[in-house]
Amino acid sequence: MPLSTIPASGTAPAIAILNAHIDRLSERFVARRALLELIMLGLISREHVLLIGPPGTGKSAAVQAVAGAIDATTFEYLLGRFTEPSELFGALDLNALKEGRVEPVTSGMLPQADVAFLDEIFLGSTAILNSLLKILNERTYRRGQYSMVTPLISCVAASNALPDDPLLAAFADRFLITMFVDPVGENELPELLRTGWRLSAGDPDPIPPVDKSVIADLHRAALQVDMGPIGETYAHIVRKLRLVGVTMSDRKIVKAQKLIAAAALLRGETVAGPQDLWPITYLVQDKAQQAEASELLHAELKDSFNPVLTDSVAKATYGPTAHAAYLTEQATHLLETRPALTTDRLYEIWLVRLETMLIRIDAAFDSETLPQQLRVLRASLQAVLETPQHNGPADNPIPGSTVAEPA
Template sequence: MSAPLPVRSSGDHAVAIAQVNAHLDALSARFVSRRALLELVMLGLIAREHVLLIGPPGTGKSAVVHAIAGALEARAFEYLIGRFTEPSELFGALDLNALREGQVRPVTAGMLPEADVAFLDEIFLGSTAILNTLLKILNERTYRRGQFSVMTPLISCIAASNAMPEDPLLAAFADRFLMTMFVEPVGDHELTELMRTGWRQTAEPAEPIPPLGRGVVAELHEAALAIDLTPIHEAYAHVVRKVRLVGVTLTDRKIVKGQTLIAAAALLRGATAAGPEDLWPVTYLVQSRAQQDEVREVLAVELKQSRNPVLTNSVARATYGPTAHAAHLTEQASLLLESRPALATDSLYESWLVRVETMLTRIDAAFDANTIPQHLRAVRASLEGLLEAHSSGRVPDLTAPATVEDDEAD
């Protein structure tokens, strides 16, 4: 029997966790409304699990994955699969010299079998031969062709498609991807920021982000394996039972592997043991958009405590719980305050005020005066103060922080 992994304090990995958070901050600054996607890919890397992204063309799936793969100290492989893609385009052509000697040995240099991170676009267009070979790599990290067999260093495979497949055989293949995120176009309230960011990157290509060291991801993966999951086993089983009651199928494999995500979430929260705050990844185990929405509602009580200081947006997307939703709104409102034009005479000031009004509407739709958390209450007061100052013709001063006393007096 193998010896148990040593339990280390969360402080032992604080530097690595901070590096991951800073990396996500730098990457998300380049994309509008894609922080949750970046977080989920990062969670997959730390848990050494695979991620499936479903969404219409033009929603930035490829760009985001390309950015995060390029900002890692890792060998990456990317390919857009078509109906006529040959297996050799992914796994390497046969070595002709070896073939002359009667041996079947592919040349895998620079191909998927030697990649640490893989991104496969339009994954479900792959032939049976491609998908069968991928299954071996995804499940066992082994590439086999004939008598040739080699272990692959794959950390995580991120795949993308415009829609989930209807073919039962392809659906069974999709189940090998532990997490599924449905990617939507940027919302109306962020269109201006999308245009501004996109144009800025067209005119001035962004500076390269220093790569996140391979050792950082490896360290956090090992640390996640040492997380104590005992406190949440019964709670996790209860969550799975509730999910099954609404007709959502989670395979035994997914239920077991889902624990790796819970452990990684607990680690990034700075804990040494998992708690109810870390059960939120269960939402991403579901591979139907409608059923993900249903799971959020059914598990509203069980997931209401969900939180994570590093994976804020993916938690909010997974739960719609008050705590996560408030944190997400606070972050968006704070960014909105920071983007305020310097002068009220600026041509963009009026459109910025419209965004402020929209944000206030979103906050008020989610919380009333009795339920709004204090941190969101403070940032809401700043937004409301700006609108009142504008309507009265006064120039607002955002250099002074919002006071709790004023908010509570209301």
């Protein structure tokens, strides 16, 4: 049975229900709580979410789980180069066609969905994307003279990468929230394996769905949040980002106020404050610029806090300096825990961890942005991997060795 709607006493019970659902969902998705939180934020704001990341990172499963946790009609489709519009929007009604009317059969299709998930979104044809634009922007589906209002709450789209085509980039701008999804980190791998194995036989404890009216009531409450106190600060942040070359459309910065208002509501407040400005980071649709934004806005976002959206707050305010410090700590510890003998079985495992750390550093920084301390540690990692191994005691690498710089 779906959980009941918000009682007249206020939104606190609904927020507690939502938080409990995110907690339970995050137990099934290792290191993916921020992803779950942002999808939920998109639902409350009635805005769309774009997930960018390689295949196999749990994007589809996370969206399915969030959609399944709400008593709502869902639609899911993997787009390809040859996907026909009828596969998403419905084939023509032959009976209506005999009567001279052009009407699609939309039952069970995207125009009838409350929540939609479209994988490989940028592979859609021009005809598909044009129809989607109308649905995303106006919640209306049109085909010729036929027109209908859609019940869509939020569309979550996924892709391996952002498109280079300017026309597709303009389409991507319709997604207010953008999250870059990376594979689970090395430290979370044991938990990922345990959780995956535990759930491989099925979910022994299914989550009862929340009635979609709870989401609707939270959305209406968010629209009543007082945004006055943060207006000037928000405008200052937008100016600051634009000055360093971050592209932000007027449409996006206006709509982003809904995210800030929803964050304030989930914090239990009816007035937005500096604690609620962190969603601005997710407006940026470039991975490097998004990381730079969290660093650039350190002073403005230092008070960020949300008891429900904990991980998405942390990710939004976790800039390159913090990431470099974390990688430095991890790399230093890895070098210090080198097995004494190259013949030790653990030595081979240690070398694999070294390679993984090198990949993580190169994924986070290029040769121009790599901090000096991390550059030295990276050189030490590479020196070990390039040195022929011998059956004897292993000398610890000396940070500062003269070896090749990162590519």
